Amino acid sequence: xxVKNTNQKVCSFFGHRxxxxxxxxLKEKTEKVIKELIINYEVRTFLFGGHxxxxxxxxxxxxxxxxxxxxxxxxxxxxxxxxxxxxxKKDYLxxxxxxxxxxxxxxxxxxEEFEYKNKYISxxxxxxxxxxxxxxxxxxxxxxxxEQYKPQxxxxxxxxxxxYQPKSGTKLAYDYxxxxxxxxxxxxxx
Numbered sequence: 001x002x003v004k005n006t007n008q009k010v011c012s013f014f015g016h017r018x019x020x021x022x023x024x025x026l027k028e029k030t031e032k033v034i035k036e037l038i039i040n041y042e043v044r045t046f047l048f049g050g051h052x053x054x055x056x057x058x059x060x061x062x063x064x065x066x067x068x069x070x071x072x073x074x075x076x077x078x079x080x081x082x083x084x085x086x087x088x089k090k091d092y093l094x095x096x097x098x099x100x101x102x103x104x105x106x107x108x109x110x111x112e113e114f115e116y117k118n119k120y121i122s123x124x125x126x127x128x129x130x131x132x133x134x135x136x137x138x139x140x141x142x143x144x145x146x147e148q149y150k151p152q153x154x155x156x157x158x159x160x161x162x163x164y165q166p167k168s169g170t171k172l173a174y175d176y177x178x179x180x181x182x183x184x185x186x187x188x189x190x
Contacts (some may be wrong), residue, residue, distance in 0.1 A: 011037055012047035012134040014173040015054025015144030017151075021188065023057070026144065029187045031061045037140060038069050045073045047114075047134045050127055050169070054144040073111045077134050131173040141177040143186045145170050 011034075019026060037043035046062050048055055059074065066072055135141055149170070153163040177184055 007042070008044040009037070009042050009139040010045045010047060010137055011043045011140040011142060012049070012138040013055055013058040013142050014049070014131060014134075014170050014177075015052050015058075016146065016149050016168070016170050017050075017052045019053045019057070019144065020146065021144075023053075026054075026187060027057060027061065029190045030058060030142070030144075031065070033142060033185055033187060033190070034058070034061055034065060037142075038065065038072060041140070043140060044071055045075060047075050047077055047138060049077050049130055049134055052170075058142070075112050075114050077114050077130050125169075127169055128172055131169065132176055135173065135177045135180055135182060138177075138182060140183045140185065141173075143170065143174055143177075143184060144188050145174050145186050146188050147171075 034043075034046075046058075048059055062072065062074055066074070149168055151166045151168055154166055155161075155163055174184070174186075
């Protein structure tokens with residue numbers, strides 16, 4: 001399956017697990033960006049990956065905008081461990097979107113799931129490869145990226161004594177998108 005249609009543009013979203021900015025202000029900024037992409041840049045397909053607070057915020061915004069722009073499409077790129085996560089969140093998502101009338105209730109789910117080629121063979125950090133696949137398939141990449149952000153320190157294993165500083169998945173995605181010369185929009189800087 002190819003998510004790219006030659007006439008329409010594709011946008012993907014990436015952000016840190018936790019949002020530090022005021023969520024209402026971030027929602028306003030992000031909604032303005034998404035509307036502009038739809039209206040002025042012919043973006044019709046939106047790609048979603050992980051389950052960060054920013055990703056969930058963007059899914060909410062695109063779902064709400066789908067009422068006014070029914071021709072937009074939401075596609076989920078899932079890692080192998082996230083396929084079950086999507087299924088388990090259906091009841092939670094139904095509750096969140098219960099304000100929508102019955103006609104639009106389906107909007108809480110993505111339109112389709114895309115299984116990128118390495119979904120079942122990539123290793124522990126398969127989200128990195130998933131993010132790269134999303135970036136490769138996108139024209140625009142919307143980020144909530146804070147250069148000062150560092151993920152929480154972790155142990156190498158449950159029995160390890162020492163901690164290490166893991167890399168930020170958002171930073172890895174941001175650097176990859178820059179390298180691939182994608183159009184980057186960092187709502188944290190707007």
